[in-house]
Amino acid sequence: MSETTTYKVIGTRPIRHDGLDKVTGRAIYGADVQLPGLVHGRILRSPYAHARIRGIDVSRALALPGVLAVATSDDFPDPGDRIAELGEGAINVKHLSSNCLARGKVLYHGHAVAAVAATSPHIAEEALKLIRVEYEPLPGVVDVLAAMQPGAPLLHDDLRTDELGKKADQPSNVAKHIQFKLGDPEAGFRQAAVVIEREFRTATVHQGYIEPHNATAQWNADGSVTIWCSTQGAFTVRAQVGELLRLPVSRIKVVPMEIGGGFGGKIRVYLEPVAVVLSRKAGRPVKIVMSRADVFQGTGPTPGSYIRVKMGADATGRLTAAQAYLAYEAGAFPGSPVGPGAMCIFACYDIPNVLIDGYDVVVNKPATSAYRAPGATNAAFAAETVVDEICERLGIDPLDFRLKNGAKEGTRRADGPVCPRIGMIETVEAAKRHPHYHTPLTGPNRGRGVASGFWFNCGLKSSATASINADGTVNLVEGSTDIGGTRTSVAMQLAEALGIRAEDVRPVVGDTESVGYTDVTGGSRVTFATGWAAYEAAQDLKRQLIDRAARIWQTTPDDVSYTDGVLQRRSRPEQRFTFKELAAKLHETGGTIVGRASVDPAGCGGAYATHIVDVEVDPETGKVTILRYTAVQDVGRAIHPSYVEGQIQGGTVQGIGWGLTEEYLYNDKGEMLNASFLDYRLPTSLDLPMIEPVMVEVPNPGHPYGVRGVGEVPIVPPPAALANAIYRAVGVRLRQLPMTPGRIVAALAAKSG
Amino acid sequence: MNDAQEHGRNGPGLSRRQFLKGSGMVAATTALVGPAAPAAEADAKAPVALGPGPVKIQLTVNGKKMTTAVEPRVTLLDALRNYLDVTGCKRVCDRGTCGACTVLLDGKPIYACTMLALEARGHDIKTAEALAADGRLDAVAAAFVKYDAQQCGFCTPGFVVALRGALDKNPKASPAEIEEALAGNICRCGTYEQMRHAIAELCGKEGKGA
Ligand code: FES
Ligand code: FES
Numbered sequence: 022m023s024e025t026t027t028y029k030v031i032g033t034r035p036i037r038h039d040g041l042d043k044v045t046g047r048a049i050y051g052a053d054v055q056l057p058g059l060v061h062g063r064i065l066r067s068p069y070a071h072a073r074i075r076g077i078d079v080s081r082a083l084a085l086p087g088v089l090a091v092a093t094s095d096d097f098p099d100p101g102d103r104i105a106e107l108g109e110g111a112i113n114v115k116h117l118s119s120n121c122l123a124r125g126k127v128l129y130h131g132h133a134v135a136a137v138a139a140t141s142p143h144i145a146e147e148a149l150k151l152i153r154v155e156y157e158p159l160p161g162v163v164d165v166l167a168a169m170q171p172g173a174p175l176l177h178d179d180l181r182t183d184e185l186g187k188k189a190d191q192p193s194n195v196a197k198h199i200q201f202k203l204g205d206p207e208a209g210f211r212q213a214a215v216v217i218e219r220e221f222r223t224a225t226v227h228q229g230y231i232e233p234h235n236a237t238a239q240w241n242a243d244g245s246v247t248i249w250c251s252t253q254g255a256f257t258v259r260a261q262v263g264e265l266l267r268l269p270v271s272r273i274k275v276v277p278m279e280i281g282g283g284f285g286g287k288i289r290v291y292l293e294p295v296a297v298v299l300s301r302k303a304g305r306p307v308k309i310v311m312s313r314a315d316v317f318q319g320t321g322p323t324p325g326s327y328i329r330v331k332m333g334a335d336a337t338g339r340l341t342a343a344q345a346y347l348a349y350e351a352g353a354f355p356g357s358p359v360g361p362g363a364m365c366i367f368a369c370y371d372i373p374n375v376l377i378d379g380y381d382v383v384v385n386k387p388a389t390s391a392y393r394a395p396g397a398t399n400a401a402f403a404a405e406t407v408v409d410e411i412c413e414r415l416g417i418d419p420l421d422f423r424l425k426n427g428a429k430e431g432t433r434r435a436d437g438p439v440c441p442r443i444g445m446i447e448t449v450e451a452a453k454r455h456p457h458y459h460t461p462l463t464g465p466n467r468g469r470g471v472a473s474g475f476w477f478n479c480g481l482k483s484s485a486t487a488s489i490n491a492d493g494t495v496n497l498v499e500g501s502t503d504i505g506g507t508r509t510s511v512a513m514q515l516a517e518a519l520g521i522r523a524e525d526v527r528p529v530v531g532d533t534e535s536v537g538y539t540d541v542t543g544g545s546r547v548t549f550a551t552g553w554a555a556y557e558a559a560q561d562l563k564r565q566l567i568d569r570a571a572r573i574w575q576t577t578p579d580d581v582s583y584t585d586g587v588l589q590r591r592s593r594p595e596q597r598f599t600f601k602e603l604a605a606k607l608h609e610t611g612g613t614i615v616g617r618a619s620v621d622p623a624g625c626g627g628a629y630a631t632h633i634v635d636v637e638v639d640p641e642t643g644k645v646t647i648l649r650y651t652a653v654q655d656v657g658r659a660i661h662p663s664y665v666e667g668q669i670q671g672g673t674v675q676g677i678g679w680g681l682t683e684e685y686l687y688n689d690k691g692e693m694l695n696a697s698f699l700d701y702r703l704p705t706s707l708d709l710p711m712i713e714p715v716m717v718e719v720p721n722p723g724h725p726y727g728v729r730g731v732g733e734v735p736i737v738p739p740p741a742a743l744a745n746a747i748y749r750a751v752g753v754r755l756r757q758l759p760m761t762p763g764r765i766v767a768a769l770a771a772k773s774g
Numbered sequence: 775m776n777d778a779q780e781h782g783r784n785g786p787g788l789s790r791r792q793f794l795k796g797s798g799m800v801a802a803t804t805a806l807v808g809p810a811a812p813a814a815e816a817d818a819k820a821p822v823a824l825g826p827g828p829v830k831i832q833l834t835v836n837g838k839k840m841t842t843a844v845e846p847r848v849t850l851l852d853a854l855r856n857y858l859d860v861t862g863c864k865r866v867c868d869r870g871t872c873g874a875c876t877v878l879l880d881g882k883p884i885y886a887c888t889m890l891a892l893e894a895r896g897h898d899i900k901t902a903e904a905l906a907a908d909g910r911l912d913a914v915a916a917a918f919v920k921y922d923a924q925q926c927g928f929c930t931p932g933f934v935v936a937l938r939g940a941l942d943k944n945p946k947a948s949p950a951e952i953e954e955a956l957a958g959n960i961c962r963c964g965t966y967e968q969m970r971h972a973i974a975e976l977c978g979k980e981g982k983g984a
Pocket of ligand 1: 868
């Protein structure tokens with residue numbers, strides 16, 4: 022698509038289809054599910070960070086009146102030792118199963134151990150207290166570097182390091198070592214006029230979606246099951262439950278309810294298989310809803326990490342070499358996003374010589390799961406802070422430095438791929454042009470920082486069907502859970518292709534039995550890939566409409582044109598139908614028309630962002646006040662600009678929380694100390710200035726409308742941008758997240774002392 | 775349905791008992807079961823000590839009188855959601871830290887998770903559902919729809935109700951004052967900027983004595 026294409030629907034801001042229901046509290050979320058005979062499930066969680074389970078006695082719980090079933094891992098089929106390919110990545114079934122209900126050992130404080138179904142939630146809770154678990158406490162380890170030491174307590178006796186593809190002999194907490202190499206890093210550092218090497222730590226943080234996990238399952242007499250839940254992907258729930266319980270997917274129906282946020286954390290199953298097992302045993306539908314403490318202690322945070330970065334540049338400010346060592350906490354089971362972290366860490370730059378080592382390390386914390394650009398924020402915090410130091414040493418403006426070194430079409434990333442048309446440089450140019458960058462920042466203890474970020478995005482599979490109603494509207498069924506307005510951004514692409522109004526499309530998110538296979542809402546892919554499916558479904562409708570008009574006019578399809586929602590006979594232009602007119606005739610001319618499509622597009626195109634932030638630091642208290650924030654991002658083509666702006670702002674807010682306040686706190690027993698919103702501080706409106714989103718549109722050549730995923734990359738730059746701003750404000754470099762008042766005061770004291 | 779999950783056994787989680795203590799609710803709880811308990815308004819023959827079994831109560835929700843029976847430990851939030859099927863108020867933290875459960879009690883915004891259902895007897899309770907009653911859309915709800923001040927929408931009913939309460943209290947409130955009044959609500963999707971647009975319009979309108 023050329024940049025001059027004019028659109029009628031794309032780029033406008035229609036009211037979202039589900040807006041009114043959500044605002045007035047009528048939208049139905051998972052916790053609102055009601056069924057005849059519904060009973061309530063509760064989960065018993067481990068009080069220990071690491072312990073062997075010697076035995077579980079559930080007899081007293083079962084004897085409590087009102088208790089219908091108790092489940093432990095014994096109720097799950099033996100997972101064996103297998104890796105299941107789930108379409109969007111492989112999972113270790115044993116690990117997933119052991120995370121749903123502990124098997125033999127508990128591996129973190131809050132690990133699910135047993136579950137109860139009872140006629141009331143109160144009875145279920147009382148029953149939990151009657152379950153006797155005999156634990157043999159074991160020493161634990163919650164720090165990534167400590168876990169890597171020889172002699173550290175081992176979480177899994179059978180875990181051996183995958184050392185660049187080869188299995189080590191001895192068990193270890195290091196699940197995997199990966200490496201990427203480009204050019205000759207040693208020679209590159211020899212060419213450098215300035216080399217900076219620094220160490221960084223980042224804390225474990227939670228996605229913090231405000232809707233707690235929930236699942237309702239109904240086991241049917243014929244051995245099939247229906248699950249209602251809050252998930253980013255109904256089909257992945259189906260696949261995971263099928264693998265865990267050894268059920269064919271055709272026996273499982275998953276109904277995705279409205280979802281109160283996910284950010285990557287609602288892909289892995291926690292409650293769904295447990296609810297199924299309880300329902301099968303109880304003979305009643307069972308609903309389980311987590312408390313906030315359950316969410317913090319039992320579900321996927323994103324990893325804490327240790328990162329060491331070394332970068333070198335010549336005297337002109339050209340980067341000559343870069344090296345990184347990343348160790349990410351996987352939590353209780355292997356699978357941290359160290360891979361993407363390692364691939365992203367230098368992806369904003371064109372660097373000829375690179376060496377990156379990444380380590381996936383298990384520790385006694387909840388199994389980590391995806392969080393918005395998983396792995397990239399930790400990495401960017403380290404690399405972008407070092408870049409800032411290089412700029413300072415060489416006296417180069419940080420945006421000029423990025424213009425000189427920024428990745429562009431043809432740049433090779435250390436992990437192999439060569440960049441297609443991307444918008445890194447454009448985001449830097451736009452940041453440089455922006456009035457924010459030119460407004461003098463005066464006053465004591467104030468500073469301005471910049472940072473950039475990269476995220477891959479992904480394509481994956483999406484399906485859609487569209488049927489035409491006699492009144493000229495279209496029902497669109499798609500399979501992507503709508504977390505931030507994607508119903509509308511997908512519907513808009515169908516509307517654009519058909520030449521009708523967005524309001525005339527009624528989008529619905531289907532369950533696993535009413536729409537074709539669709540991968541998760543993740544990887545910033547929905548507007549890109551599901552939007553593409555809607556576009557293709559529209560092409561299918563168009564072809565059939567042209568055939569129908571040709572039949573009515575008794576001519577051939579190539580004699581019929583379809584432009585802007587009008588069908589016209591080329592040979593006799595007075596013969597024409599608007600979309601609406603033909604829709605009204607479908608029933609009497611052969612029946613309605615249904616369009617369908619299933620896509621698996623490549624070419625999603627990576628996303629780049631460059632952020633500018635002004636802060637003021639109170640040197641007495643260490644409090645950071647954000648004065649102004651500008652977030653520039655290459656968005657490809659903004660389908661619904663409000664949603665794109667919302668994603669940029671939302672991601673930035675989460676990045677600010679990560680940078681300044683959010684962190685899991687542990688005591689020396691490995692118990693999480695702050696499993697509440699009181700002590701785990703999310704930013705509120707009073708913590709935030711206006712975040713000005715600046716959309717740079719570099720249309721993605723890999724999509725019919727130029728769409729590029731936008732949802733994830735905005736979380737990447739904020740911690741680094743804040744760290745750089747704090748340095749310019751008060752002269753201390755913080756290399757540990759979060760940059761709390763206490764740490765800032767300590768750094769200031771260390772500097773002056 | 776999903777009452778507080780006690781985490782006393784799991785170490786340092788904040789239990790409901792500790793929480794109520796911290797929020798000064800213990801006195802209220804004691805009063806309900808003690809001899810000085812206020813008699814149920816409509817039922818002079820109510821026993822002096824209520825509970826621990828279910829107690830019949832009547833609540834006025836969105837202008838309708840609703841009757842159910844709850845144990846005294848049931849919060850207003852759980853009574854609304856699980857006993858009266860009024861699910862616009864959301865259970866997010868159950869500890870008075872997020873605002874998703876905000877309802878208006880006699881016009882004043884409160885966290886429904888921090889009040890016992892029994893205490894709400896005799897008061898006028900309004901939830902987000904009331905903002906679209908009888909086919910008429912309240913200006914606050916309309917502004918949220920217009921400016922798309924939501925992403926996942928889970929926090930939204932709480933924000934809308936809190937904002938309605940703040941504007942009712944002071945129709946001339948400035949946008950900054952309104953934002954202050956919303957400081958007890960969390961939106962993890964970070965839609966604060968869109969909310970500011972809605973607030974700006976509302977302050978303009980209602981400030982002119984609408
Ligand atoms: S649920 Fe009541 S304040 Fe969070
Ligand atoms: S819209 Fe999702 S938490 Fe506010």
